[in-house]
Amino acid sequence: MASVGFMVCVALERYLVIACPLWYRFQRTIKISIAVCVVVWALPLVFLLPLIYNVDFDILKIIWVVFFLLPLPLFMFVLGGTLKALSASRVPSDEKRRIIAVLVVVLLTYMLLFLPSIIWGLAKEHSYNDTLTDLSFMFIKFSPLADLFLYVFIRKGAVDKILASLCCCSMESNDISRSTMTE
Secondary structure: OHHHHHHHHHHHHHHHHHHOHHHHHHHOOHHHHHHHHHHHHHHHHHHHHHHHOOOOHHHHHHHHHHHHHOHHHHHHHHHHHHHHHHHHOOOOHHHHHHHHHHHHHHHHHHHHHOHHHHHHHHOOHHHOOHHHHHHHHHHHHOHHHHHHHHHHHHOOOHHHHHHHHHHOOOOHHHHHHHHHHHO
């Protein structure tokens, strides 16, 4: 749950940097960052409280589904809003690719790792399937590995090399530096 919370934070941060750069620059403080981290880590603990009081499993399943389903429309909105804001901005194209790559990796990670558990939570009792249960929890176990890939995409330079090899295209900033050196 904390992983999903931090993925939401990364996606929102990328969106705010592009869509509202002045507001983001002046509103970003260390106190706000610490408060957000505390809230993201506290939410899973709040989810565990009903386990102490022996709350019905169906209620916990509903809380689980709602918590994991809320970020999906947010991720889609952030990706769409960032694409729209980037098309009107004067950000270099290699930086645009890096920003979009981070948001796409966040969305794909969310959909591949957490969507099976949402489907598991929405499944009716009569269609209970051990395979779906095992598969959904196995994917959640891969979340730390996915966070590692997200870190690689956030780092400047690493994603440029990956995108250049995947897209078979040369980076414009490299082309500019080569053309000035040859002139």
